[in-house]
Amino acid sequence: MLSLSLLPLPFSSLSFLPFFTASQEPISFHLIQISSFVNSTWIQYHGSGWVDDLQIHGWNSVADTAIFLKPWSKVKPEAWLSSGPSPGPGRLLLVCHVSGFYPKPVWVMWMRGDQEQQGTQRGDFLPNGDGTWHLRATLDVAAGEAAGLACRVKHSSLGGQDLVLYWGVMVLCLVIALGLALWFWRHR
Numbered sequence: 001m002l003s004l005s006l007l008p009l010p011f012s013s014l015s016f017l018p019f020f021t022a023s024q025e026p027i028s029f030h031l032i033q034i035s036s037f038v039n040s041t042w043i044q045y046h047g048s049g050w051v052d053d054l055q056i057h058g059w060n061s062v063a064d065t066a067i068f069l070k071p072w073s074k075v076k077p078e079a080w081l082s083s084g085p086s087p088g089p090g091r092l093l094l095v096c097h098v099s100g101f102y103p104k105p106v107w108v109m110w111m112r113g114d115q116e117q118q119g120t121q122r123g124d125f126l127p128n129g130d131g132t133w134h135l136r137a138t139l140d141v142a143a144g145e146a147a148g149l150a151c152r153v154k155h156s157s158l159g160g161q162d163l164v165l166y167w168g169v170m171v172l173c174l175v176i177a178l179g180l181a182l183w184f185w186r187h188r
Contacts, residue, residue: 096151
């Protein structure tokens, strides 16, 4: 008979005492393991290792893989815009998707000119299978106020050159695509 103390916990975290770099700045190392009890004989493990807020490796017992990330490498984000489900009559939910970036810290905001839109809602950071991250930022606006809005993305891999995606350009592309579709439909 197994004692309960021998079973792995569903979530465990191990932190090591900080150590110091040559510049005497403390650095911490953390291991996180999540255990999923599928049934009485099968347990799945997902884990990651972190130096401060930088993930340096991960593992997955289902795929039987371990990923060793190079914390000094940076991966540029990709971004695109879409609309979400309508929050109500005459309203639009603008969605800015940012994906494929590493390291994790990123700044995403809906803007009008240089003004941050305070209604911007950022979702949770979600991991991609390759060790990079995905994030969504949404903004609920009146349909007539969407023109002139842009999503701005700042990330360390961009070298100070922010990504800026303009909502009006997307609307123009959709209008052109619908116009072409109608023209082809009428002339078939």
